[in-house]
Amino acid sequence: MTETALDRSGENLLRELAPQVLGAVIRRFRDFSAAEDAVQEALLAASQQWPREGVPDNPRGWLIQVAARRMTDHLRAELARRRREYLVVMEAPPHEQAAAPDRIGDPHDDDALVLLFMCCHPSLTPSSAIALTLRAAGGLTTAEIANAFLVPEATMAQRISRAKQKIKTSGVGFQMPTAAERTERLSSVLHVLYLIFSEGYASSIGPSLQRRDLASDAIRLTRAVHALLPDEPEVTGLLALMLLTDARRAARTGPEGELIPLAEQDRQLWDRRQIAEGFVLATRALRAGLNGEYQLQAAIAALHDEAEDAEETDWTQILGLYELLMRRSDNPVVALNHAVAFAMVHGADQGLRRLDEVARDERIAGHYRVHAVRAHLLEMAGDDEGAAQEYLAAAAKSASLPEQEYLRLKAARTR
């Protein structure tokens, strides 16, 4: 039997519609877990039928109808099972399951947004929220998510099913967060998207060539959120940050997959179109003020991307932005980056002194990054032997193979 597969535009269409369809089905049936399964089945049916029969005129309606039919079947089976068990069924039969009235205007956008808030609920652990978001809002299959995180499919299936269970038991309703909790809930959503991006960006180097490109998935999802909330500066900032960072991807690794640091990258390889888009977004985000963390990080990324070569980098402005970031969050990694910027502006010796202060923070003391930064600053100061020792100390503590290789090569080069 030969099977025709859905082409790329068809796949993209399904991914785009998945969260809207799921939102609509949950709103009608009020059962997240079952609705999610039903929508996955509808997506599968579409991927098999559409290549043969063509994409229907109203693909969203088609998917909602198929998923709703599955839901009805599921509810019927569930009712029958309960009847068999002589349990009193309190729920209304499926045809009487009252559908929540549609609000005025297009409810699909709201549905997709509410769905994201649900998947990134703070009661979930980050790994659960990530898996659930990729499946429910991102339209990825369990197998694709498992591949992205290099875990067996059965493990990922279990993680997703536990996450759904958690949502069910914690009574998170399918509704917009209240105005009071909105800021915090939105920041959970952005954090999950950022984690997906970092995971993808970090794994886009190294031996795992067959892995799914999660960075692109994260950008796609963040674009969707940005389309729904164009006036949220942190959403705009996060999208800008992702684009400006991802634009350097091709320059970030050498022929053997070895890491190339920002200062040594071939800037001809940077994706100019992505940088241009990132600039526009970063500028728009900053118009709202230098407030959010993503806005500030996007501004820093923009300053790096703007420089013709590493020497042209405007470190004075970057230092100022890191100072603002430090005021906003007590994050030792930000403090570490600040020490680097400090050295670039005030010289290596001053930077090393600043680093000693940062290294006193228990949360980061002895971390490989402290050694790596010290190595870098010692090298700047002309202490090659000291730098080599610190590069090796960092390599010994690093838990990333490409990073370890990079640090060992740096040690060998400075000696």
Place this chain on the structure above:
Amino acid sequence: MKFMLMMHAPKAGWTDAGIGTWPVADLMNHIRFMKDFARELAESGVLVGAEGLAGPEEAKVVRAQTGGSPAVTDGPFPETKEFLAGYWIVDVDSEEQAYEVAGRASAAPGKGGVPLNMPIEVRQVMSAPPVEV
């Protein structure tokens, strides 16, 4: 048949006298070998999994204790002279094939391109019972 191929590295002086003293070209050579090796195993359809482990400096030993919370102590067992640096799991048709793969891993190039001849421990992975006939 599945086998686990475990790469052991000497604990003493691993970073100072070991890989930390190699010149850049030798490091690059070693990295290239390991990557090509992994790619070839994957493409020939025998690779089940492979991971490198973070350094022994970060290792902890955890032991449950009766009537208390588990004790967490530093480092691998002090009496060990070697530590597990990484492993491959391969699915092959015979022991000999597993030895062949292990032999190639053992000969990864080191300083000056000289084969390291590292000890690679080969252990069969337990499987389901055979089909009764």
